[in-house]
Amino acid sequence: MATEIKAPTFPESVAEGTVAAWHKKPGDSVERDELIVEIETDKVVLEVVAPEAGTLTDVMADEGDTVESEQVLGKIGEGEASGDSGQKEAKSSGDESAEKSAEKSDDEQEAKKADSNSGGGKQHEVKAPSFPESVQEGTVATWHKKVGEAVKRDEVLADIETDKVVLEVVAPADGALSEIKAEEGSQVESEAVLATFTEGAGSEGSGGDDAKPAKAESSGDDDADEKVGDKILAPAARKMVAEHDLDVAKIEGTGKGGRILKEDVQKAVKSGSAKKTSGGAAAPKGAAAAATAPAVEGERPEKRVPMSRLRQTIAKRLVEAQQTAAMLTTYNEVDMTAVMELRAQYKDTFLKAHDTKLGFMGFFVKAASEALKRFPDVNASIDGTDIVYHGYQDIGVAVSTPRGLVVPVLRDTxxxxxxxxxxxxxxxxxxxxxxxxxxxxxQGGTFTITNGGIFGSLMSTPIINPPQTAILGMHKIQERPMAVNGKVEIRPMMYLAVSYDHRMIDGKDAVQFLVTMKELLEDPARLLLDV
Incomplete structure (x- = not known):
């Protein structure tokens, strides 16, 4: 029986999305919770994972297609690929996946061994990138390759996380890492030596034929099942086992062929039944980071993890903003009818003409630019005892990422x-x-816009982004009964909030700035006529 792959439920302010990328092709085998397709909306990219393990049989929405909330994107079947639909075998898809992974691994290993035999053996120092002047040091976030694992030139070896960005360290040539000198979680300075690299090395194991059985049990493919002892682990389960340092032998698999699924590991973590004994085997290498964040056993587990550099910077700046600014917030609401009608009328034409979708942020950025010209105090910043008036509008747009909130800046909006x-x-x-x-x-923005509405926020108080003196908060569009010309009508309404530094901006200017935003959005023609 085929299982439908559906688009996620979009937030109310998002009407539709675009199929950005399929990570699997028809005929490919997939595991439960494995990423299959990405849906791009006005603000975020949503990931769609496999609801069940099986084979992708049908793709019903191609890349570039526009889809609606919960629309069927494709189907997953239990048997062979759609091209082999004439014959169905009773063989377990889980066993097939494991065998294919082992065969693929063997082929790749042999190819890598052949490549390694022709290597020159020249050694290189793998160094951290040169950090910008405002960045003193970084943290080794992830090693993507192990010592001895074959890599190609320019393939990513490690990620270095700084206050703002993640920098990639790539391989200088074909070969393999011979030694890692900076483990995950360690602090490194600009151009610090992270590892040594040997050209042409690249063998997965130096034990000759004796290494082959191990290869069949554990392929280097993150998307393939891994066999540990007599247990087969799905990719998501393998990651959780490493994070929590569990004994695989103590986990009961409920998947096909006894495969251990993510849910099985979650159950084991909750019950605490799969903890390794003190004399047990050493933790897998992927559990190195988890060693610094031990989980507490019992019915009320806890886990302590170090705060990332980006999160530390966010915390520092937010606390600093509240301690140094005389921050107040004023609210208003805007009727989004005109903008939504304009968007609905021209979205197809706009997409054809500009090869991008017409969202709401374009209207808000342009309205803010016009309002900032009329109220220069809102566009100013404070530098010590000086007020800096900017003769341009550089608007930062808050973007949520898995690592935290970042604010890239649109110049001369x-x-x-x-x-x-x-x-x-x-x-x-x-x-x-x-x-x-x-x-x-x-860096260098004069004003910021943040949109909590895409996550469902109805009203919030945004915090100023220093040294700026004001920030606009957008919220969820929600239909409400409104009095219009003496009659009650249902209108799509959005609450707007402007937080401002009262040291610089008077309440009158802040309120009038927000009223100007409201007027420009409720009658978008004002943006063209400059009235």
Whole structure:
């Protein structure tokens, strides 16, 4: 029986999304909770994972297609790929996946061994990147390769996390790591030596034929099942086992062929039944980070993890903003009817003309740019005892990432078209989630816009981003009964909030700034007529 793959439930302010990328092709085997497809909306990229293990049989929405909330994107079947649908075998798909992984691993290992035999053996020092002047040091976040594992030139070896960005360290040539000198979690300075690298090394094991059985049990493919002893682990389960340092032999698998699924590991973690004994085997290498964050046994488990550099910086700046600024917040609400009608009328034409979707942020950025010109105090910043008035509008747009909140800046928004704004925001969102934003792209803003509405927030108090003196908070669009020309009508309404530094901005200017924003959004023609 086929299982439907559906798009996620979009937030109310998001009407539709675009199929950004399929990570699997029809005929590919997939595991439960494995990433299959990404859906791109106006603000975020949503990941769609496999609801069940099986084979992707049908793709019903191709890359670039526009889809609605909970629309069927494809189907997963239990048997062979769709091209082999004429014959169905009773063989377990879990066993097939394990065998294919082992065969694939053997082929790759043999190819790597052949490559390694021709290597020259020249050694290199793998160094951390040169950090910008404002960054003193970084943290080794992740090693993507182990010592002895074959890598290709320019393949990512490690990630270095700084206050703002994640920097990638790549291989200088084909070969393998011979020694890691900076383990995950260690602090490193600019151009510090992280490891030594040997050209042409690249053998997964130096034990010759004796290493082959181990290869069949544990392939280097993160998306394949891994066999530990007589247990088969799904990729998500393997990751959780490493994080919690569990004894695989004590976990009962409920998947096909006895495969251990993510849910099985979660159950074992909750019950505490799979903890390793003190004399047990050494923890897998992936559990190194978890060693610094031990879980407490019992019915009320806890886990202590170190705060990331980005999270530390966010915490420091937010506390600093509240301690140094005389912060107040004023609220208003805007009727989104006109903007939504305009968007609905021109979204298809806009997409064809500019190759990007027409969202709401373009209207808000342009309205804010106009309002900032009329109220220069809101666009100013405080530097010690000086007030700095900016003759331009550089608006930061808060973007949520798995690592924390970052605020890339749109430059000279007054001269940008709505299409330019929408393209830039989509690009910022993608690169922010990948940690690819440069520090220069997150500095120098004169005003900030944050949109909690995409997560369902109805009303909030945004915190100023120093040294700026004001920030605009957007919220969820919600239909409410409103009095319009003496009659009650249902209108799509959004609460707006402006937090401002009362040392610089008087309440009158803050309120009038927000009223101007409301007027421009409720009658978008004002943006064109400059009235």
């Amino acid at each position: 007054d001269s940008m078209k709505i299409a330019d704004v929408e393209k830039a925001i989509v690009d910022f969102g993608k690169r922010a989630r990948d940690g690819k934003l440069g520090i220069d792209e997150m």
